[in-house]
Amino acid sequence: GQNIDQPTEMTATEGAIVQINCTYQTSGFNGLFWYQQHAGEAPTFLSYNVLDGLEEKGRFSSFLSRSKGYSYLLLKELQMKDSASYLCAVSGGNNRKLIWGLGTSLAVNP
Amino acid sequence: DAGVIQSPRHEVTEMGQEVTLRCKPISGHDYLFWYRQTMMRGLELLIYFNNNVPIDDSGMPEDRFSAKMPNASFSTLKIQPSEPRDSAVYFCASSYTGGSRYNSPLHFGNGTRLTVT
Numbered sequence: 691g692q693n694i695d696q697p698t699e700m701t702a703t704e705g706a707i708v709q710i711n712c713t714y715q716t717s718g719f720n721g722l723f724w725y726q727q728h729a730g731e732a733p734t735f736l737s738y739n740v741l742d743g744l745e746e747k748g749r750f751s752s753f754l755s756r757s758k759g760y761s762y763l764l765l766k767e768l769q770m771k772d773s774a775s776y777l778c779a780v781s782g783g784n785n786r787k788l789i790w791g792l793g794t795s796l797a798v799n800p
Numbered sequence: 801d802a803g804v805i806q807s808p809r810h811e812v813t814e815m816g817q818e819v820t821l822r823c824k825p826i827s828g829h830d831y832l833f834w835y836r837q838t839m840m841r842g843l844e845l846l847i848y849f850n851n852n853v854p855i856d857d858s859g860m861p862e863d864r865f866s867a868k869m870p871n872a873s874f875s876t877l878k879i880q881p882s883e884p885r886d887s888a889v890y891f892c893a894s895s896y897t898g899g900s901r902y903n904s905p906l907h908f909g910n911g912t913r914l915t916v917t
Contacts, residue, residue, distance in 0.1 A: 720902035735905035792842040
């Protein structure tokens with residue numbers, strides 16, 4: 691079957707660094723997305739990885755290892771506004787369907 | 801850029817009633833997706849369209865659900881009759897392929913929170 695695993699909840703302190711992991715098992719792989727979703731709001735796009743390695747975008751970076759079926763989202767210099775759910779999604783077939791994880795709820799404490 | 805616009809934001813209805821959710825995608829986007837989100841099951845793809853044509857509706861739960869896209873700027877998701885288990889947040893999202901088949905991000909609307917009593 692196809693599956694994406696993420697931790698359910700994480701807690702971190704303002705100003706710190708946090709790494710949110712995502713492991714996936716899919717029949718194919720075209721790329722991996724990270725989305726941020728604040729409570730009561732819509733998901734918004736953060737990053738896309740298709741090749742192995744680290745993609746950096748400001749305070750946020752995303753890493754991919756295709757051989758290990760593994761990705762992580764790294765958030766630096768955490769701010770209170772980073773408290774949100776972070777969703778991992780994989781494009782795996784010859785179509786536009788994404789396989790979604792259930793999301794990791796991150797709480798940033800002062 | 802007005803973003804994806806959904807209406808209504810909230811809908812409370814009684815079991816058995818018909819519910820119609822509406823979506824206006826971002827102008828120029830060629831794909832439109834309807835998702836349902838619950839705590840237990842996360843984001844579930846219900847159906848998606850390409851250039852107004854339904855491509856995959858395998859996620860539609862049952863015949864009570866139907867979706868249409870009569871033109872590039874409007875889509876509806878209808879539930880008839882509604883049941884309490886349909887209570888969820890329904891998101892519409894659109895994307896622009898732009899020649900790149902898989903890496904186009906989804907732009908989500910603010911969702912419709914549906915409660916069926």
